[in-house]
Amino acid sequence: MNVQSAEKLTQLPPYLFVEIDQRKDDAIRAGRDVIDFGVGDPDTPTPQFIIDRMSQAIADPGSHTYAFGIGSEAFRQTIVTYFHKRFGVSLDPQSEVVVLLGSKEGIGHLPIGLIDPGDVVLVPEPGYPVYVSGTIFAGGTCRAMPLTEENHWLPDLAAISPEVARRAKILWLNYPNNPTGACAPRSFFEEAIAFAREYDILIAQDAPYCELYLGEEKPQSILEIDGARDVAVEFHSFSKTFNMTGWRLAFAVGNQDALRLLAKVKSNLDSGVFKAVQAAGMEALSGIDRPEIVELRAMYRRRLDVLANGLRDIGWPVTTPEATFYLWAKCPDGLDSREVCRRALDEADVVVIPGAGFGKTAERFVRFSLTQNEARTREAVERLAGLKW
Numbered sequence: 001m002n003v004q005s006a007e008k009l010t011q012l013p014p015y016l017f018v019e020i021d022q023r024k025d026d027a028i029r030a031g032r033d034v035i036d037f038g039v040g041d042p043d044t045p046t047p048q049f050i051i052d053r054m055s056q057a058i059a060d061p062g063s064h065t066y067a068f069g070i071g072s073e074a075f076r077q078t079i080v081t082y083f084h085k086r087f088g089v090s091l092d093p094q095s096e097v098v099v100l101l102g103s104k105e106g107i108g109h110l111p112i113g114l115i116d117p118g119d120v121v122l123v124p125e126p127g128y129p130v131y132v133s134g135t136i137f138a139g140g141t142c143r144a145m146p147l148t149e150e151n152h153w154l155p156d157l158a159a160i161s162p163e164v165a166r167r168a169k170i171l172w173l174n175y176p177n178n179p180t181g182a183c184a185p186r187s188f189f190e191e192a193i194a195f196a197r198e199y200d201i202l203i204a205q206d207a208p209y210c211e212l213y214l215g216e217e218k219p220q221s222i223l224e225i226d227g228a229r230d231v232a233v234e235f236h237s238f239s240k241t242f243n244m245t246g247w248r249l250a251f252a253v254g255n256q257d258a259l260r261l262l263a264k265v266k267s268n269l270d271s272g273v274f275k276a277v278q279a280a281g282m283e284a285l286s287g288i289d290r291p292e293i294v295e296l297r298a299m300y301r302r303r304l305d306v307l308a309n310g311l312r313d314i315g316w317p318v319t320t321p322e323a324t325f326y327l328w329a330k331c332p333d334g335l336d337s338r339e340v341c342r343r344a345l346d347e348a349d350v351v352v353i354p355g356a357g358f359g360k361t362a363e364r365f366v367r368f369s370l371t372q373n374e375a376r377t378r379e380a381v382e383r384l385a386g387l388k389w
């Protein structure tokens with residue numbers, strides 16, 4: 001049999017970090033001491049109180065059966081309580097909350113419920129690649145919204161032509177933003193909601209970093225804005241907040257029509273989140289103010305200070321992110337990000353991600369993940385200081 005790729009699969013954008021991955025693997029295989037700021041995955045373990053709840057729940061036979069549907073009643077109630085306490089937003093647990101197997105799953109499946117061939121999906125560039133792949137699997141067409149430094153890494157909605165806007169069904173936003181670390185001011189969310197109303201577009205706001213704020217100010221939910229739930233859904237994840245990337249747990253909240261469609265797609269493709277993981281998730285979310293979680297932010301903050309100050313000392317024009325565990329650093333002397341990444345790895349055994357892999361407007365930036373401890377971060381800065389840029 002001659003197995004051939006489906007047409008849709010061939011439309012997926014190429015993975016643009018092949019070169020850096022290859023070089024990193026080569027360096028590690030050659031026995032070099034590589035300091036890797038590439039991966040967006042927390043390096044410290046899931047807090048013990050969450051693991052303990054999981055251990056208990058896994059021993060209960062009641063956890064072992066299918067977990068069909070949109071998440072347990074108790075878990076959705078815990079999400080509603082969190083959302084009210086954190087954002088002052090009251091959600092209906094029956095119609096405005098859907099539990100997900102990680103937000104990547106929900107992001108990938110949402111367009112399948114909403115998009116027909118010919119429909120447009122507006123995606124930020126640079127941006128998380130699943131906004132694009134989900135659209136392609138659904139048969140839709142992506143239009144990139146460039147995020148630029150001049151516009152504070154917010155899309156310029158006024159630059160979207162009315163013809164494109166009329167064909168658009170979903171507008172992806174991601175604040176706090178990966179890779180830039182930018183947060184959206186309330187005024188931008190208001191503008192996006194007005195735009196979405198005018199053109200009848202669903203806003204899908206991806207917020208996995210909303211608890212990873214690095215300053216005093218807590219990022220807002222788009223649902224805090226009056227009328228937002230008429231046009232918006234928001235994705236929240238346990239992955240980054242609680243060091244639970246491998247557990248696969250997230251939820252979507254907001255517009256009930258969109259969530260009903262997402263739930264319909266999901267009910268045909270998956271059978272819900274393991275009940276023991278949902279129990280652990282309840283423990284995590286109820287414990288969001290515990291010192292372990294507060295300390296995670298403080299840890300990233302300390303690493304950020306070491307990295308940002310260190311880079312500034314050696315002449316990199318670094319601005320401090322408001323949230324996320326990324327430092328989005330402008331390359332020294334206007335250098336191209338591919339060149340900077342190549343030299344950081346070849347000459348200093350330091351891995352950073354080239355903005356060029358995310359798109360044109362990011363070409364002169366590189367992304368550092370704050371996933372190396374302070375000592376290793378300091379060591380990396382010292383090595384980079386040894387290079388002549």
Ligand SMILES: *Cc1c(COP(=O)(O)O)cnc(C)c1O
Binds near residue numbers: 236
């Ligand atoms: C990490 C990340 C996700 C995926 O989170 P999961 O809940 O682990 O699937 C989604 N969006 C962005 C922007 C991310 O950085």
